Amino acid sequence: MQMKLFFLIFGVVVSFSQAQAMSLNDLTILLPLPKEKEMSLMLSPENKGPQGALLSQKTYQEIVQLVPEVPNHVTWRDSLKVVGIRIDPCFTEGEGPLECRRQIRLIWQPVFHADNAADTRDAAVHSFYEFDEETFNRLWNDWQKLSSGSSTDALQIHPQMKAEGLKGPYWKHLRALILNYCGENNLIRMTAMNVMAGEQLWIFAGFDIENGQAKPMTIPRIKGRTQGVIQSSSQFQSFTGGMMPPPEEDAEFGKFVSDSSTTKKKFTEAQIKALMGKVQEYENPEKHNPGTLDCASCHLANMGHQWGQLNFKQWNWENEFKNIAYQSSWNLENTSKGPLRTNQLRAFGYFMAWPAISQRVINETAATATYFNIR
Template structure:
């Protein structure tokens, strides 16, 4: 009996040690105070200098048009951290080992409540193989030290600081690990989601540093040589799409421009086949086994979730989740449930962070996290 008990205990410990969704994607807490918080900042001392140098940030269009650049820069905080052993960029192995940071401005609302601004930066830091191995070891030791259990939890505000927020000792120690491995020295790319109009237009672009400290814009996948893409949605209430759409819209298969444009036109008989075709494309966009950030345009990735939710909510008789079940990403090893409270909101197109005060995580991010966890589990099992 003692042998059986010891064996079962060993199995439980192994299960807890495995990498799960919250071990590869870390959602930070909203702070208790603005300006006196412990979240990472642009100027946080990091590897080789500032975590994200102002000299680069100031070359990017200001994230929110109704705020000054200084206001945005001083309130930008890291709200998410993601690690990835195989980001699909051209290398001899067709993989880059990375840390990626998600930034949003954090401010006080008119009700004196802390909230995020619906704009973001996403900064990329490349690690050598041995550095990534070191990062994994330090994160595993950190998790063990703080007795963090992530087994089969849905992606959410990380359990290590969910209760104490940015005052948690585990939070401070985690940030030290990130600052050791990411910074000006190995910064390689930044993407931006800027807010325009009456908070109903979002523009997306990517940049990489060149010699001389200049940023150059990257081409958007599926758009030829175009360097930026936008999404407009004037819908009120925010349970449908109206007044804009994706621009420029990608062409060819796996597009859903009609759904993301004027969805009211599809809420009538005779549109069933078009809806089925376009929602299939959205399901495929959410599936990381089909596409990655190097071959899928920005807006399609960000808008796939609300497009799917509109069909599920407004045209339930089509049963598209059953019709296209084979296109929907599945992975039984992880809890792929989405904890975001506003998945139906067609203005909520954030991938990983906050929408106002609410957690905002796209299904695409959850699915990607499962794929990354699978890969890291395979890597660590071989050691």
């Protein structure tokens, strides 16, 4: 689906136009996994500031069982930690014209130590905190003190925090900033992804928080409250599985993610190019937002894109899809170095101990940098 988004941004352009140079890593921040002695320095759900606890047990209990063999309240108490932070000056949802909503998003995963090394579970919670324009301007003024690196840096584990550790000044400032501005008082949404059935079934769900009450979200394009993904192989040469349910409007993408070998054999090259174009539309924040794309399609796009590049190396990808793929002068390189696996659906965070960053998140971060005019 082609879609042009229109944003009502008057009243904030002047405030952001004089921002100092920053890196993509200062807008979408992936924390380094902690050393064992640093675990207490990570943000936990019960940490609180003027806006209250970041994520109360009462609110957290509304989500699906995050780790199948561990009760939710135990995960919340013992292992759930913030591993990533994103600032979004213009969150939009649905078809335009749309007014910008100003938010911070915290990415939580179960984090633990085993064999003297940090690791994570393949599960995540995202919590969204929203601000009025005046508060967001104050927040942004504080945020700019985090300036580090170069505007040419690719998105990765935050380089300064990786060098300093969680005891360093960067995390000290950012941690205090999050606690000052975020909490249950301005928490407006919580989404989650967990793994069931021997790590072959992923479940997506979410809740909007209204007057302190969690109300299940309806997932776009499927009109249901939960959506599943099955992948029966961890190799990129071929995979079977699919979406539960798939969106009816994109039947070919549904067929592809359910059986890649059959797609490669039966589809013409032109059909597969059209399919890869669709994948890059999903990754393009100028064509889709969380109100126009279902959870599974968004998370599977990165996998589909990598599969295409692996299986069709003869294509000139940059030229072939230049009118479809997101374009930016910012560095859009994907630095995720983990193995190519179809069972890695993480959009931003960690897959075990490997950083996992999807192209969609990189593109969204570049769009945020453009919006803030931070070069």
